[in-house]
Amino acid sequence: xxxxxxxxxLIDTDQDDACEMCSALxxxxxxxxxxxxxxxxxxxxxxITNNPYDVVLFDIAISExxxxxxxHQLSTINPLLPYIVISDDDNEDLALExxxxxxxxxxxxxxxxxxxxxxxxxxxxxxxxxxxxxxGSKEQAHQLLDSADEGIFSVDVNGxxxxxxxxxxxxxxxxxxxxxLGEHIHSLIHHTLPDGxxxxxxxxxxxxxxxxxxxxxxxxEVLWRADGNSFAVEYRTAPTYINGKITGSVVTFSDITERxxxxxxxxxxxxxxxxxxxxxxxxxEKVNQLLEIEIEHRTKAQ
Numbered sequence: 001x002x003x004x005x006x007x008x009x010l011i012d013t014d015q016d017d018a019c020e021m022c023s024a025l026x027x028x029x030x031x032x033x034x035x036x037x038x039x040x041x042x043x044x045x046x047x048i049t050n051n052p053y054d055v056v057l058f059d060i061a062i063s064e065x066x067x068x069x070x071x072h073q074l075s076t077i078n079p080l081l082p083y084i085v086i087s088d089d090d091n092e093d094l095a096l097e098x099x100x101x102x103x104x105x106x107x108x109x110x111x112x113x114x115x116x117x118x119x120x121x122x123x124x125x126x127x128x129x130x131x132x133x134x135x136g137s138k139e140q141a142h143q144l145l146d147s148a149d150e151g152i153f154s155v156d157v158n159g160x161x162x163x164x165x166x167x168x169x170x171x172x173x174x175x176x177x178x179x180x181l182g183e184h185i186h187s188l189i190h191h192t193l194p195d196g197x198x199x200x201x202x203x204x205x206x207x208x209x210x211x212x213x214x215x216x217x218x219x220x221e222v223l224w225r226a227d228g229n230s231f232a233v234e235y236r237t238a239p240t241y242i243n244g245k246i247t248g249s250v251v252t253f254s255d256i257t258e259r260x261x262x263x264x265x266x267x268x269x270x271x272x273x274x275x276x277x278x279x280x281x282x283x284x285e286k287v288n289q290l291l292e293i294e295i296e297h298r299t300k301a302q
Contacts, residue, residue, distance in 0.1 A: 005031075005032065005033075005034055006032055006033050006034070006054045006055065006121065006125070007034050007036075007051070007052065007053045007054045007055075008025070008033050008034065008035050008036070008053065008054065008055050008056075008057065008121065009035075009036050009037075009038060009044065009047055009048065009051075009053045009055070009056045009057070010022065010035060010036070010037045010038070010056075010057045011038045011041070011044045011056065011057065011058045011059055012037070012038075012039070012057070012059040012086070013039050013040070013059065014059070015039070017059075017109055018037050018039075020109075021057065021086075021109070021117065022035050022037070024113060024114040024117050025114065025117060025118060025121075027114055028114035028115055028118055029114075029118055032118075036051070036053075041070065044056075044058075044074070045073075045074070045077060048074065048077050048078055048081065049077055049078075053078075053081060054081075054082075054125055055081070055082050055083075055084065055121055055124055055125050056074065056081055056082070056083045056084065057084050057086055057107075057121075058070075058071065058074065058083055058084065058085055058086065058103075059086050059087070060085050060086070060087045060098065071083060071085065071098060071103060080128070080132055081128070082104040082124040082125055082127065082128035083103045083104060083124075084103065084104055084105045084106070084107055084120060084121065084124050085098040085103045085105070085106045085107070086106075086107050086108075086109050087106070087107075087108060087109065088108070088109055088110070104123075104124035104127055104128055105120050105123070105124050107120055145163075145165045146165055146166055148165060148167055149167055149254075150167060150252045150253065150254050151164075151165065151167045151168030151171045151172070151251075151252070151253045151254070151255075152164070152165045152167070152168055152250070152251070152252050152253075153165070153168050153180070153185065153250070153251055154240060154248055154249065154250040154251070155185055155206065155207075155210075155248045155249055155251075156247060156248040157210055157246065157247065157248050158184075159184050159185060159186050159201065159207060160182055160183065160184060160185070161180045161181050161182060161183050161184075161185040162181070162248065163181075164177050164180050164181065168253070171223075171225075171231070171253075171255055172189055172223065172224075172225055172226060173225035173226035173227050173229075174226050179226075185206075186199075186201050186204055186206065186207065188224070189223045189224050189225075190204055190206065190221075190223060190224070191224065192222075192224065192230070193221065193222070194220070194221060194222050194230070194232075199221075205218055205237060206235075206237045206249055206251055207249075209237040209238060209239050209249040210239045210240070210246050210247075210248050210249040213239050213246060214239070215236070215237070215238040215239075216236070216237050216238075217234075217235075217236050218233075218234065218235050218236075218237075219234045219256070221233060221235070223235075223253065231255050231257050232255070232256050232257050232259075232260045233253045233254065233255060233256060234253065234254050234256045235251055235252065235253035235254075236251070236252050236253075237249050237250070237251045238250055
């Protein structure tokens with residue numbers, strides 16, 4: 001919910017228009033707004049720089065510079081502030097451009113009646129807060145993905161790489177993520193099985209994940225580096241969704257070359273031990289047979 005005392009900065013050179021807007025807000029919601037009026041751009045910049053406003057109503061004609069440059073200048077001072085552009089007429093092209101340059105809304109002064117103006121202000125504040133929250137969560141998620149030791153990448157339903165984290169780029173032997181983004185990832189890193197036979201995309205579990213809507217965990221495959229060498233991996237692949245619709249799959253993987261080497265050495269040691277036990281058993285059996293023959297000869301000699 002928006003706080004009951006909304007700090008609003010109104011930037012408008014026309015004193016009469018400013019008074020009408022202030023009256024429109026106060027008449028409908030007399031205690032909800034703390035309004036400051038700036039009649040010049042330098043004054044507005046000073047106020048925005050030094051005061052914590054919740055929303056800015058900006059007359060697009062106040063500046064001698066181009067309107068959108070002015071909007072951009074203001075928004076860079078405090079990017080978290082929602083800006084509502086106001087003007088004397090309905091200019092759809094200007095409205096669209098203003099929104100593209102960071103404004104939350106566009107409003108004709110003549111239509112800025114009390115309830116309409118309050119609704120536009122509230123929506124602008126809530127939209128800006130929502131956008132900021134989403135961006136914050138996305139930035140946090142990207143930071144977590146970028147700092148992960150595991151390799152992580154995602155593909156769309158066409159098998160094209162849509163995201164790859166630094167660990168994956170490094171493990172796959174590439175210098176930059178743009179060498180993989182937008183590329184058909186299977187053809188680059190998952191084209192051949194450990195035995196050297198082709199890994200067709202139809203049998204690729206990364207693709208099967210989004211085709212079959214299933215999660216797969218694999219420990220007996222390899223991925224291929226940029227230099228043409230392969231390395232053993234353990235990976236998990238799962239489908240991704242947007243609004244309930246499958247959009248591709250995400251893969252997390254680890255280089256398990258060292259683990260495989262340790263397992264191979266342990267298996268070799270185990271096999272060596274079994275061989276030695278078997279040889280020792282055969283030796284003991286042979287010695288036992290010789291002892292039995294010797295005992296039998298001595299018994300007959302007596």
